[in-house]
Each structure stands twice: as C-alpha cells, then as structure tokens.
Amino acid sequence: MALKRSQFVYISPLTLVTLSACGGGSSDVSSVATAVSQTVSGNVVNGPLNNALVFLDLNSNGILDNSETSVRTDANGAFTVSTTATAFQLIAITDDTTIDTASGEVYSGVTLKAPSDASVITPTTTLMEEGDFSSEEVASVLGLPDGVDPLKFNPYADGVDADDALAVAKLSNQLMTAVKSFAAAAEGAGAAELDAFEAALQSVVDVVKGKAAKLNDATATDAEKVIDFTKTEDLDLIKAEAVTNAASKSGIDKAAFDALIDDTTTSIKNVNDQIKDVSDLTSDATKGVFSQSKELLDQVKAAAEAEKVTPGSGSIDFSDNEKLKEKVAEEAAKAASNSAPTDISLNRSLDYG
DSSP, rough: OOEEEEEEEEEOHHHHHHHHHTTGGOOOOOOOOEEEEEEEEEEEEEEEEEEEEEEESSSSSSSSOTTTTTOOTTTSEEEEEEEOOOOOOOEEOTTTTTTEEETEEESSEEEEEETTOOEEEEEHHHHHHHTTTTTHHHHHHHHHOTTTTTEEEOSSSTTTHHHHHHHHHHHHHHHHHHHHHHHHHHHTTTTTTHHHHHHHHHHHHHHHHHTTTTOTTTHHHHHHHHOTTHHHHHHHHHHHHHHHHHHHTOOHHHHHHHHHHHHHHHHHHHHHHHHOOOOOSSSSHHHHHHHHHHHHHOOOOHHHHHHHHSSOOOOOOSSSSHHHHHHHHHHHHHHHHOOOOOOOOOOOOOOHH
16 A cells, blocks of 8 residues: 555634634635644555554654554554644554464564655664665665665555565565564563564664665675675674673573574574575465464573573574474475365255155
C-alpha cells in the first residue's frame, strides 16, 4: 500500500461564531487560523506484521503519549492514521498479539521506525532512522536490488518484481534474526526487553555506519562497504558491538551474556544460511524456514536465563547446524502432511439395495 495523503481544512465552530459576529461573509477567510488534516497510510513489514501498534510520534520521544493517536495493523500490515500534524515520525511497536504472517509466529518486543514520507515501516527504515542514513547509503550497504527504494518498497505488495521482493524479504529476515537473537541473549541475561532490543539494534547500526563511511573510499574493498548477515566476519563485527552495548544495560549479567555470545553468533549464521536458500515467499517450506528465527530466539533467551542461574548450563541447539537442518526438515514434512488433498475422485454410483 502506497503512502496516501488526503487533506481537508477544518474550521472550528468557535471560529464560525466569531466570523458571524464580525459580519460573516464580508470577512477575509484567508486570515482565519485553520488546521489541515491528512490521512497517513502504509504497511508495517518484516513479513506483513498483523496487529502491530502504529502511531505518529509528534514530539520525537519514541513513546505513545496521550495526545498521539494509535491504530493496529491488519493482516497485511496495513494502517491508516489521521492527523493535523506536519512533523512526525512513524513508529510501530509489536507485542505478544503481533503476528508475522510470513512465518506465522508471534513477533513481539520490537520497535520499528520510519520517516514521515515513508510508505513502509521496516527493519531497513528503522536502521535509517537510528543511524541517520540516507536511502542511498542504506541501500548500498545492505546490498538492496537496484531501483528498490527502502522507504517505499513492500515485498508483499501486489505487482512488485518477484526477484526484488524475494531479495528484500530475505534480507529483512536475516537482519532481524541477528538483532532479535542478540537482544534475546541480553534479555535472558537480565536486561529489560526494550533495553535489550535497543542494544542489539544499535550494534547493527554501528557496523552499518562503519561501512557507510567507506562507500566513497576508492581504496576500500566491497566487503568493507557491504554487510552480509550470513558472513562470519560481519556477524563478528556485530557481536563485538553487542558485547559493548549490552554491558551498559541495567540488570544484565555480563558473564552470562558473554558466555553465550559465540554460540548465539554461530546460531544466527546457521539460521541466516537457511534463509539465504529460500526460493519463494509463499510456500509452506519458506514459512517453516522463517519460523526458525522465532525458535532461535526462544533457545537463546532460555540458554541465557539458565546460564545466569548456573554458569556453564546454557546451550543453544541451533549452534549445531545439523540440529537446525533436522528441525527445518521436520517442519517441511509437517507442512507437507498438512497440505490439502489434490487428487479427489467422486463415485456417483449409489447402491440403495
């Protein structure tokens, strides 16, 4: 859904009474203070996020205040908000009622942002807002397909290029697998959910910022300019930032977090490698692969919680790639067994005795 701005001029009843008292029709209406209302529409997307809470942040504090109107997204991640404001940031918050329809999993504990002129709120627009990146910078560093505008492109919209949609959707899922897994480790180790997410997101922003700084450096290699969420070297850069950023969060058991950071990073790579091999956005097999990101988060958080209580007890199954492959195969088999029958024949002959 493209961002829409429909406008109408609102004149309060009090203003009309004042005009009437001053002679009504002979007054210069152009001198009357008016408020211009607009409807702001768009989509919240990792996969389409159903029942995400969207609001226009009018005072840039990142919090839904009483004066700010909010709405919930539909199954396509679509929303529409009316406002008379001219300056705001788009914010989407997810909770335990939010479902990523691409995976069928709960998608909680995430705050996504976008500038006011965006028609999508995504992990990529969130990077832009947090790192103050331009569309060109973030498109280059993330390796988005040529011609894809990160502020406008919805991979799940009708009529978009299928190859571009697949590339963008896979990238979003890989990016958020990294962010949410590092956040899960921090939360399991004692940090508050919001603090954990902010620390993990900032870790990716820091790495993207370093690569963006080299975009115009003729001596820099492509690897120094582009981030790859399946590449060990890039995930290690994020890991190093995550260790630093998480350490500053209140309540965190740094020893528990650090003890699992390597296995968390390895598990992220293993899941992202599976996402890399996805070949479509609609099959049950794809849904099964995308759902492993949620499974990883649960494993990481539980491991960190255990590690905090008993050092050395935390473990993450998906750090073993074979266990991940077994889980993916299991999900694929389950999806196949639940598929609707395709070869049905009816016998019209009836024996009434």
